[in-house]
Amino acid sequence: MPALAVFEARTPVSFCRESFAERLGIAMTPVAVDLHVQGGGILEFVASCEMKINITGHELNQRLLVVEDYVFDADVVIGTDIMRLLPGVCINYGDCYVEVGGTQLHFLDRLVEDDFAWFLEAFEEEQLEWLLETFSLLPVRAFE
Incomplete structure (x- = not known):
């Protein structure tokens, strides 16, 4: 099965x-x-x-959290923490490519499987704020 990256704007x-x-x-x-x-x-x-991570020529060094394999079908889920680092006006998702660790991945511009839907509203704000502060994934001002 080819590696798959998913862009999901609702996943923080x-x-x-x-x-x-x-x-x-x-x-x-x-x-x-x-x-x-x-x-x-x-x-x-x-x-x-x-x-x-290289997204259409924009290179980032990023800390990712890791889940056990059974949780998702996609190999990488790219949430808003990475997307907000990209110059959005320059990204044409029709011509976009994603490379992680030197491996080019097929990608979707959003989650389409019902199996993912439960995750999208999963985080309570306090839990998410703690997670982001602990792992320095996003500035806390994102919640203001």
């Missing part, structure tokens, strides 16, 4: 699947972050890692 944090980071040989730092999701259930991040 970017993350990848554990097997994807392992395939790339990326060092992971274990974390134990369990987030209770609205409507029940828990999303578990098991690690974090630094990855070089």
Whole structure:
């Protein structure tokens, strides 16, 4: 199965699947972050890692959280933390490419699977604020 990246403007944090980071040989730092999701259930991040991401010529070094493989079908979910670093007016998603750790990925410009829908409204503001502060993923002013 080809590697897949998903752009999702409603997802505030970017993350990848554990097997994807392992395939790339990326060092992971274990974390134990369990987030209770609205409507029940828990999303578990098991690690974090630094990855070089190239989105249509815009290179970023970004810390991603890591989920176990069964959580998502996509290898990388690119959330608003990364998207806000891109010059949006220069990104034409019709011609866009995504390269993570030197591996070019197929991508979608939004989540289309119903299986992902539960995640989109999952974070309570306090949990998200703590997560972003802890892992320096976004400035806290994003919540003002």
